[in-house]
Amino acid sequence: MKTAVVTVAHGRHGHLRRQLRGLRLSAEQPDTHIVVALADPAIAGVVREENAAATVLECAAGPHLPLAMARNLGADAALDAAAELIVFLDVDCIPSPRLIARYRAAADHGDHRDALLCGPVTYLPPPGTRGYPLPVPDDAIDPHPARPSPPGDTVVCTTDYALFWSLSFAVTADTWRTVGGFCEEYQGYGGEDTDFARCAAARNVPMRWVGGAHAFHQHHAVSNPPVQHLADIVRNARLFHRRWGEWPMEGWLSTFEDRGLITRDPDGTPHVAGTRPGRAGLV
Helix, strand or coil: CCEEEEEEECCCHHHHHHHHHHHHCCCCCCCEEEEEEECCCCHHHHHHHCCCCCEEEEECCCCCCCHHHHHHHHHHHHHHCCCCEEEEECCCEEECCCHHHHHHHHHHCCCCCCCEEECCEEECCCCECCECCCCCCHHHCCECCCCCCCCCCCEEEECCHHHCCCCEEEEEHHHHHHHCCCCCCCCCCCCHHHHHHHHHHHCCCCEEEECCCCEEECCCCCCCCCHHHHHHHHHHHHHHHHHHCCCCCHHHHHHHHHCCCEEECCCCCEEECCCCCCCCCCC
16 A cells, blocks of 8 residues: 655654654655655755655745644645555654554555554653664553553554544545545644544544554653643634534643633633733734
8 A cells, every 4th residue: 555654844853853764664664755844944954864765845834833734735745646545643753663564554454444543652751862762662662541552453443533633643545535634724733633533523434543553752841731832722722613613622721721821701712811802912
């Protein structure tokens, strides 16, 4: 099955280097690797320095990074390259040697061919002075406990679309067209992957967890909740509510409200603190 990997990158050059090196160590190589450089012209130089067999696409951005649009751009390029399977891999993720093979095997199976295929992700601790060993050894596998991690060569059906995440997933070309891609109304951080999963569910696309398709998320500094993305999350939460009638990212919104960073109307509509409709500076 002709396979393309799509990676969206903005900064994180060291993480991209390790991903490229990890892909070179895959038991099965992708036929195409599309790296979408999101408002980051230095990405092309990173790929060249690694002698990677990847195609770099430039994607301009305004004040808010268009993550959904960048993923769609990468998928379009994959389809133009006649990919039958598209694997989306976050720039922070190093693929295990069997990730490509496991996604291919699942997509080749008649019961899973039309499904949204998700692989388990391990969050790595900070690297030592020599960085992460590549390939990442099996004894480092410790998948995120909030999501399934089926054993080895098994595939598990699920109807819990809320657990979908865009760090590592795969779809056939036909399934991608059925879902319709990511909604490009989302700008900046938060909500676009939850929306994608909701679109899949609405179009009766089944969802599967693929055992053995492990990815390793490289350590980087984070804030919890992600206050640096406050305005994006508020804006995208409103968009999600308009589309689906529910509030996403409730954990973050509740924490923002508890900290006085946002206020909420009786219907749940969030506002960045100090802003309201009809007032200057509304976010």
